[in-house]
Amino acid sequence: MRFAVGDLQGQLEPLDRLLDAAGFQPGRDELWLTGDLVNRGKDNAAVLRRIRALGKSAVTVLGNHDFYLLAVASGAMRRGADDTLDDILDAPDRAALIDWLRFQPLMHVDETFAMVHAGLLPGWSVAQARLLAHEVEGALQGPHWQVFLQNLWGSQPLAWNDALEGWDRLRVIVNAMCRMRLCSATGEMALKYKGPIDAAPAGILPWFAVPGRRSASHTVVCGHWSALGYYNADGVLALDTGCVWGGCLTGVWLETGERVQVACEQAAAPSGWE
Known part of the structure; x- marks a missing residue:
């Protein structure tokens, strides 16, 4: 049985309670995590x-906060004033933790489910997206991973083009899979908006609501969008229910659709690279 869980963001106690409530058993069951394991x-x-x-x-995929940790740890990015990463950066096993994290996938595909932290551009099929994720994984797991992270940050280009090369190509892939919530009907990402669907600016849609989305062959399991909350429709299972903001931590048994939730105490105020 596969049990998918939303963003943890450095919250261990709610995870323990959730797994106990769900009856999760390692060895028998598989835990799927939608990324953003750390920060806040x-x-x-x-x-x-x-x-x-x-x-x-x-099985976990990488989220934007996981990339932030990797960038800070590698020296590719200055720390923000509001992160909570001291316990990792000062840990005696820091190197082992960072190496383990950078070898995690950007996307995971299994049968009729595909897991990614934020979303998939509407023009990407699941098969194409998995190949693109492999490109990023190769850069992150290779000998020059720090150089890759130095060139990762930024929001341009905003749209995919098969002819993209180099850092621009990898940056679009990461931004779509780790940061995107909405985009235009033609696939141009709207990376600044973080609010609820009903208050979104005119002309942009949730990435999963774009007509003709090519990844509709699978149920996409994701997190990232806490203002969206739990969402199970349109071929999407969204699981970020704001654990770190005082919401709840949500898990779903993928085989049965059974949802399990535990309440969380607020641990952070919204800010930073979301």
């Missing part, structure tokens, strides 16, 4: 250690 909460290092210790019983 207080137990970042403990979260990474716990997920790493699960071995093949856990």
Whole structure:
């Protein structure tokens, strides 16, 4: 059985309660995590250690906050004033935790489900998106991964083009899969908007609502958009229910659709690279 869970953001205690409530059993079951394992909460290092210790019983994809940690740890980016990463950056096993994280996938595909942190551009099929994710994974797991992270940040280009090359190509892939919530009907990303669907600016749509979206062959499991909350429609299972903001942590058994939730105490105020 596969149990998919939304963004943890450094919150270990709610994860423990959720897995207990769900009856999750490592070895029998597989834990799917939608990314953003770290930042804003207080137990970042403990979260990474716990997920790493699960071995093949856990599958996680990378989120924007995970990329932020990798960039800070590698020296590619200055720290923000409001992150909570000291426990990782000062940990005796810091190098092992960082190496484990950078070898996690950007996208995971299994049968009729595809998991990614934020979303997929409407022109991408699941098969194409998986190949594009492999390109990013190769850069992040290769010997020059710090150089890749130095060239990752930014919001341009806003749209995909098969002719894109180099850093621009990798940046679009990461921004779509880790930052995007909405885009235009032609696939131009609107990366600044973080609010609810009903207050979105005219002319942009949730990425999953674009007519003719090519990834509709699979149910896309994602997180990232806490203002959207739990959403199970249109071939999308969105699971970020604002655990770090005082909402709840949500998990769903993929085989049955059963939802399990636990309440969370607020651990952070909204800010930063979301």
